[in-house]
Amino acid sequence: MRRLTWFNVTSLSLGFAFLYLPMLILITYSFNSSKLVTVWAGFSTKWYGELLQNEAFLDAAWVTVQVAVVSSSIATVLGTMAALVLVRAGRFPGRTLFSGMVYAPLVMPEVITGLSLLLLFIGIGLDRGIFTIILAHTTFSMCFVSVVVSSRLVTFDESLEEAALDLGCSSFQAFRLVTLPIVAPAVISGWLLAFTLSLDDLVIASFTAGPSSTTLPIKIWSAVRLGVSPEINALSTIMIAIVAVGVITASLVTKRASLRQQADERAAVHA
Amino acid sequence: MSQTVFEPWNDPTAKPLIQFKNVTKRFGDFTAIDNQTFDIYEKEFFALLGPSGCGKTTMMRMLAGFEAPTEGTILLAGQDIAPIPPNKRAVNMMFQSYALFPHLSVWENIAFGLKRDKKSKDEIAARVAEMLKLTRLEKFAKRKPHQISGGQRQRVALARSLAKAPKLLLLDEPLGALDAKLRQDTQFELMDIQESTGTTFVIVTHDQEEAMTVASRVAVMDDGKIVQADTPARIYEMPNSVYVADFIGEVTILSGTARRGDGAYEISFAEDQPTLFAESDTEFDNGQECHLAIRPEKVSITAQKPSDRRNALEGKILDIAYLGNLSTYHVELPGGQIVKAQTANTTRLSRRSFTWEDRVWLSWTDTAGVLLKG
Numbered sequence: 001m002r003r004l005t006w007f008n009v010t011s012l013s014l015g016f017a018f019l020y021l022p023m024l025i026l027i028t029y030s031f032n033s034s035k036l037v038t039v040w041a042g043f044s045t046k047w048y049g050e051l052l053q054n055e056a057f058l059d060a061a062w063v064t065v066q067v068a069v070v071s072s073s074i075a076t077v078l079g080t081m082a083a084l085v086l087v088r089a090g091r092f093p094g095r096t097l098f099s100g101m102v103y104a105p106l107v108m109p110e111v112i113t114g115l116s117l118l119l120l121f122i123g124i125g126l127d128r129g130i131f132t133i134i135l136a137h138t139t140f141s142m143c144f145v146s147v148v149v150s151s152r153l154v155t156f157d158e159s160l161e162e163a164a165l166d167l168g169c170s171s172f173q174a175f176r177l178v179t180l181p182i183v184a185p186a187v188i189s190g191w192l193l194a195f196t197l198s199l200d201d202l203v204i205a206s207f208t209a210g211p212s213s214t215t216l217p218i219k220i221w222s223a224v225r226l227g228v229s230p231e232i233n234a235l236s237t238i239m240i241a242i243v244a245v246g247v248i249t250a251s252l253v254t255k256r257a258s259l260r261q262q263a264d265e266r267a268a269v270h271a
Numbered sequence: 272m273s274q275t276v277f278e279p280w281n282d283p284t285a286k287p288l289i290q291f292k293n294v295t296k297r298f299g300d301f302t303a304i305d306n307q308t309f310d311i312y313e314k315e316f317f318a319l320l321g322p323s324g325c326g327k328t329t330m331m332r333m334l335a336g337f338e339a340p341t342e343g344t345i346l347l348a349g350q351d352i353a354p355i356p357p358n359k360r361a362v363n364m365m366f367q368s369y370a371l372f373p374h375l376s377v378w379e380n381i382a383f384g385l386k387r388d389k390k391s392k393d394e395i396a397a398r399v400a401e402m403l404k405l406t407r408l409e410k411f412a413k414r415k416p417h418q419i420s421g422g423q424r425q426r427v428a429l430a431r432s433l434a435k436a437p438k439l440l441l442l443d444e445p446l447g448a449l450d451a452k453l454r455q456d457t458q459f460e461l462m463d464i465q466e467s468t469g470t471t472f473v474i475v476t477h478d479q480e481e482a483m484t485v486a487s488r489v490a491v492m493d494d495g496k497i498v499q500a501d502t503p504a505r506i507y508e509m510p511n512s513v514y515v516a517d518f519i520g521e522v523t524i525l526s527g528t529a530r531r532g533d534g535a536y537e538i539s540f541a542e543d544q545p546t547l548f549a550e551s552d553t554e555f556d557n558g559q560e561c562h563l564a565i566r567p568e569k570v571s572i573t574a575q576k577p578s579d580r581r582n583a584l585e586g587k588i589l590d591i592a593y594l595g596n597l598s599t600y601h602v603e604l605p606g607g608q609i610v611k612a613q614t615a616n617t618t619r620l621s622r623r624s625f626t627w628e629d630r631v632w633l634s635w636t637d638t639a640g641v642l643l644k645g
Contacts (some may be wrong), residue, residue, distance in 0.1 A: 164383075
């Protein structure tokens with residue numbers, strides 16, 4: 001092991017400070033007993049208590065979760081289907097055009113996506129509400145799922161599917177019993193990605209949300225415009241905690257699985 | 272011990288299990304299989320042998336149902352299989368990569384095909400147990416494919432493809448991923464299993480030694496065509512073309528012109544070289560171009576000119592390939608042609624009779640070589 005020189009230590013602290021100082025300040029002030037965000041007046045958890053009393057925030061949180069779960073699930077189904085076609089169908093007329101069109105929303109400015117969806121909803125006379133947010137989120141997160149799943153399908157050994165057919169499966173059975181279980185990790189991470197994107201989307205949601213349905217990011221954004229309250233800090237801290245726990249669990253599970261696989265393979269060689 | 276010879280291809284009353292009738296397969300402009308007609312009989316171990324890109328895998332994939340012939344028909348037990356999808360054919364395939372389902376245990380892999388047939392639980396369990404026993408995998412039933420060794424995976428793939436008791440089993444380079452020693456053992460295992468189950472096997476391989484070891488008949492393929500299909504012994508001893516002679520084993524080809532002599536053809540292959548003599552069933556006209564194919568082990572190597580053989584050439588040892596049990600000598604004739612001669616190393620290396628740069632005599636009998644047209 002090389003020693004930590006003063007230079008290394010400085011770079012490390014600067015880097016991490018840049019990344020995490022803002023969040024650290026936010027978390028610290030969420031435990032501030034003062035109502036003034038920038039003045040420390042002692043430790044307290046009262047803002048967390050008040051948060052639970054705030055109906056508006058709780059409603060927004062519920063809407064956000066509903067939108068995220070439903071839209072990411074639909075996006076996963078559609079995105080996986082798109083990925084299957086683009087990877088498997090081989091060459092067909094317009095294949096390049098189709099794959100380009102599936103991936104275009106990745107680089108499309110969110111404002112444009114939001115605006116065009118808004119125009120569409122007005123055009124077809126759809127009342128804006130939770131349903132339109134779900135539609136909008138499905139639209140933009142589908143292509144992310146498609147990217148994640150197709151990158152896994154490219155390395156998928158197609159002879160596995162042929163083997164399933166050879167052993168008596170119909171095409172759909174082969175997909176359900178062989179392909180899907182094997183690419184499931186990619187499908188799940190596609191879902192998680194879509195879920196996260198939907199959770200923190202502000203721009204598209206504000207275009208497509210109606211008065212009756214406000215998501216949490218919209219709520220926070222509009223609350224902050226009236227001044228940052230310690231309640232917002234508490235809410236944000238909870239969100240950070242949820243995300244952190246999720247990420248750490250996911251990486252631990254992956255790491256353990258790969259370690260076990262390596263150990264098994266070593267054992268198999270010596271068996 | 273009496274034994275009936277297994278040669279259904281010589282029996283005109285035998286009914287072939289598989290019949291290729293004028294089968295052509297094209298991919299765009301590329302012709303992978305060129306108008307092929309041939310039969311494979313029940314209980315045969317049929318090898319498709321050839322270099323990569325010769326069409327052998329296409330042939331197999333047409334039997335499995337993953338490719339359809341562009342022209343012609345393939346009959347399985349007298350029935351045209353073109354309209355039958357792969358999942359409805361009484362044909363199973365063992366894939367080159369084994370294609371074991373990584374998320375299922377060895378037991379579940381073997382049971383996979385049986386479950387699709389809606390067999391009862393007891394029936395499936397009994398059949399899987401039988402397959403595990405046949406392939407000596409009982410101890411590994413609960414393991415996942417990544418928890419067993421390469422040789423064991425190969426046996427799981429075999430057990431899985433045999434579990435449904437197919438009429439025909441296709442093996443795509445089944446031993447390609449195994450090391451040399453394990454491969455040899457597995458070849459004999461495959462033959463035993465083929466014999467005990469009575470299944471017809473069609474194997475695709477580019478390894479001529481493997482094809483010769485396991486197969487009852489070998490079809491040597493080149494460029495979308497079967498050049499010769501025959502027993503390993505006849506393929507080796509009686510190749511019908513220079514291509515087959517050259518592809519199977521080591522061979523020296525001396526090209527020249529033939530002239531009919533008394534009982535044997537006289538071949539002149541170089542101006543300053545003596546005439547060679549070879550008996551042949553194939554007819555040659557006087558002055559017709561011919562190729563004498565001669566296997567190195569049929570060439571004797573001596574220090575003096577042998578008195579009892581008409582075919583004798585003098586040359587200089589250019590190279591010695593020491594293979595342990597055998598040594599192959601590359602002898603250069605004055606005209607620059609290389610003739611290979613092989614001797615069994617019955618004595619220890621230190622007492623070897625010849626070495627590099629030695630002048631030696633090569634000789635063989637009139638029947639040792641095969642005279643070919645091209």
